[in-house]
Amino acid sequence: MAMAWIWSGMVVISLLFGLFTGNLDAVSAAALEGAGAAVELGVSMAGVLCLWSGVMEVMNASGLSAGLARAFRPLLRRLLPNASRDPETLAAVSANVSANLLGLGNAATPLGIQAARRMAAGCHGTASDELCALVVLNTASIQLIPATVGSLRAAMGSAAPFDILPAVWLTSVLSVTAGLAAARLLSLLDRRRP
């Protein structure tokens, strides 16, 4: 329902602003142009997006995701020490992280949920510190090749759509680190409270 309110709000605000600023002709034209632009955008993004989704699937089938999952295990053992004692949870979490890295969102979510369910057993509806960390890890995006943004830039006529990769990697690492640090700090503050 949240989107229903947001969308309606955007349309109503546009109407009011258009009336107020006298831009109503432009607003009316923009509504029709926007709808057309959406389909055009979808078509012009399709090629690059499908190509990279295909490349990611080749990497996945070649065992790269399994390799990445193995490489991340030591780090995840330190981040989620309790959950990692259960080998199946650790396997699900590391597969979740490697699927996220390859941008396989459809594969990452069920794996992450499987891990979250196992970690939530015995929590009685209250998130544990490690469960919070797992969710923060998934709300922060870490992707080797952000295919959607790359194909968006290609559709918009960028000269080198993927030249933003180093900037995306740096930003992702900083954002994940800040999120996990904030989670740890907030849980410490939480515990100080009587």
Added chain:
Amino acid sequence: MSLSSLVIPLLLALVAAYGLGRRVDVYAALTRGAAEGLSVLLRVVPALVGLLTAVSMLRASGAMEYLSALCAPALDLLGIPPETAPLMLVRPVSGSGALAVGSELMAAHGPDSHIGRVAAVMLGSTETTFYTVAVYFGAAGIHKTRHTIPAALTADLTGFIASALAVRLFFGTG
């Protein structure tokens, strides 16, 4: 010919050769992934029709500029281009909404402009936070999320500030 022109052909060739070496049917995997990409797009386009309509209307009505101007003092302080304010507001709530705002920003300022690049890095380095939290905790039966949302929003905010910083670092301010 520049060195960066080598990256994409080389990556494609390496992935193909590595896959063949591991006895993977590379071509079948490629088309399987491409089909998956198409189905993702098929889900996104209907949402884009709604959202790009609304975003275009907001831009034409002058509300978008008003919002950017309103946020400008705080964003200037953080080194973030104020034009990206609508993107940052939508990003944690709706993935397709963020895509619509991002494409609108790129159409207005150019994909290779400073604003266009910052918008792209923001899109590529953050996630739909509230949706993800709802999906994970909903599936795990958690009602008390404790510090998850503040921590996740800290990650988003850091991502937004770092996007502007990283684009300045790698591309200058031009």
